[in-house]
Amino acid sequence: xxISANEIKRIRSLSQKKYRDRLGMFTVxxxxxxxxxxxxxxxxxxxxxxxxIGEEAMSRISMLSSPSPVLxxxxxxxxxxxxxxxxxxxxxxxxxxxxxxLRDPGNLGxxxxxxxxxxxxxxxxxxxxxxxxxxxxxxxxxxxxxxxxFRYTCLAETVKSLTGCGGRVYGTFMNGKNIYRTxxxxxxxxxxxxxxxxxxNGISAEIAGLVSGRLSIPPYPAGEPGSESLNAAVAxxxxxxxxxRRLVNP
Numbered sequence: 001x002x003i004s005a006n007e008i009k010r011i012r013s014l015s016q017k018k019y020r021d022r023l024g025m026f027t028v029x030x031x032x033x034x035x036x037x038x039x040x041x042x043x044x045x046x047x048x049x050x051x052x053i054g055e056e057a058m059s060r061i062s063m064l065s066s067p068s069p070v071l072x073x074x075x076x077x078x079x080x081x082x083x084x085x086x087x088x089x090x091x092x093x094x095x096x097x098x099x100x101x102l103r104d105p106g107n108l109g110x111x112x113x114x115x116x117x118x119x120x121x122x123x124x125x126x127x128x129x130x131x132x133x134x135x136x137x138x139x140x141x142x143x144x145x146x147x148x149x150f151r152y153t154c155l156a157e158t159v160k161s162l163t164g165c166g167g168r169v170y171g172t173f174m175n176g177k178n179i180y181r182t183x184x185x186x187x188x189x190x191x192x193x194x195x196x197x198x199x200x201n202g203i204s205a206e207i208a209g210l211v212s213g214r215l216s217i218p219p220y221p222a223g224e225p226g227s228e229s230l231n232a233a234v235a236x237x238x239x240x241x242x243x244x245r246r247l248v249n250p
Contacts, residue, residue, distance in 0.1 A: 001052040003061070011048075011061040011073060017131045024076045026133035027061075030068040036143030043075040063135040076133060088162050088191035094121035095187035095243060098155050098169070098195040100203050102129045102232060107199060109140020110233035116144035118240045123150045124158050124193070159193065159210045167191035168212045171203045172235055176216035179242055184213065186247040194239055199232050215239065 013019035014027050025045065028037050037044050050058040050069045059067045088096040097115055102108050108130050115123055129152065130137060138145055159169050168185040170192070185192050195211060197203035203211075217230060217238050230238070 001048075003048065003053050003057050008057065008060050011071075014073070015063050015135060017134070020076065020131070020133050025073050026076055026138065027063060027071055027073055027135060028138055029062060029064055029071045029135075030139075031070055033138070033143055034070045034072045036146050037072050037074050040146035042077060042146055045073045045075055047072045064139075088122070088124070088158070088167060088193050091121070091191055093187055093189055094191050095240075095247075096121050096191065096193045097123045097236065097240070098159065098193045098207075099123060099125040099129050100155060100195055100207050101126050101198040101201075102196065104199055104232070105130050105134040105136035106140045107231070107233045108132065108134075109137040109142075109145075111196065111236050112137075112141045112148050112150065113144040114233065114237050114240060115148050116141075118244050120240065121149065121187070123148060124155060125150070125152050126155045127152045155195075156206050156210060159195075159207060162191055162193055163210065163212060165191075167193070169193045169195060169210065170213045170215050171195040171208060171211040172197065172239055173203065173208070173214045173216055174229065176214035178218050179215045179239060180218070182213070182215060184215070184243065184246065186243055188247055192243070194236075194243065196232055196236050196239075 011027065014023065014025055020026050028034055034047060048058065048061060048071045050067070061071055062068065088094060097111065097120060099111065112123065132145065132150055163169055167190050170184060195203055195207055217235060219226065
């Protein structure tokens with residue numbers, strides 16, 4: 001199998017969001033991710049294998065420091081758009097994540113993987129959240145990107161719609177109530193969203209003013225934090241795990 005210089009250039013361009021948007025494509029690398037893509041509903045346009053195109057060609061199209069044995073080009077689906085119809089305001093129950101301006105692609109990928117592990121009903125992200133099809137994000141999801149409902153939209157409007165129809169929205173704050181001692185809705189009877197804020201600045205003032213409850217993860221020993229704060233993905237995992245625990249053991 002031969003691969004032309006123009007084809008290599010096109011694939012390499014997908015490392016940048018503007019070309020992913022323009023061409024409507026993104027890449028996945030590695031045996032596991034490519035197999036996940038092929039088994040999903042996503043449209044896999046082409047698969048390139050190192051033993052077919054050669055070591056040099058694979059290193060030129062790879063986005064990784066150590067090229068993997070296989071890379072696939074996948075079409076971006078429409079379900080990630082704001083008007084996809086996926087969202088907590090469109091259902092009578094469920095547990096969702098709201099992402100308020102997450103900027104680190106590795107964090108976003110890990111959050112998507114967490115949502116997949118805990119069976120969340122979807123993720124709603126602000127439009128300035130890092131691109132879900134960033135190669136580092138896709139890699140960090142370990143295939144979860146092909147299974148988790150995800151969309152970009154105006155998070156504030158979604159929060160207003162959700163609370164207006166009887167749902168609950170919780171946010172993670174340094175000065176919030178102890179999550180282990182606070183009663184919360186789990187999403188079993190009404191839609192619930194957990195908002196995770198920006199890595200540096202936390203949840204924006206606009207969203208903070210709309211949440212139903214402010215939660216915090218206490219350090220141990222209480223009142224003696226060693227680090228200033230938790231990583232956004234770590235905080236997501238702890239918070240979601242507690243909500244799921246409450247659902248199983250109310």
